[in-house]
Amino acid sequence: MVKESGISDGIITIFIPHSTAAVTINENADPDVVRDIIMEINKVIPFLDSYKHFEGNSAAHIKSSLFGVSESVIVADGELLLGTWQGIYFCEFDGPRNRKVFVKISAG
Secondary structure, X not given: OHHHHOOOOXXXXXXXXXXXXXXXXXXXXXXXXXXXXXXXXXXXXXXXXXXXXXXXXXXXXXXXXHHOOEEEEEEEOOEEOOOOOEEEXXXXXXXXXXXXXXXXXXXX
């Protein structure tokens, strides 16, 4: 999307308009990192607990709040300025579902 925008320098903002999904930036070189994150977040916030929310997806709401629904990344020379091992992850906590992702690229 950055290349298509033609913007060389600026900021890209990724926003997830859902209360049970999120976006995060983390290591993208070793898939075990993703598995470890999922394993640990499910230990800390289990799917089944004494939640009161009638839809039964309170764990997904809590995880979304902890991870966050937006990320901003600097664009430099037409490239995302991420760390060597970093990648951007869409986090689905209540799916699979059809989701939207909004992206805004601003020159600057």
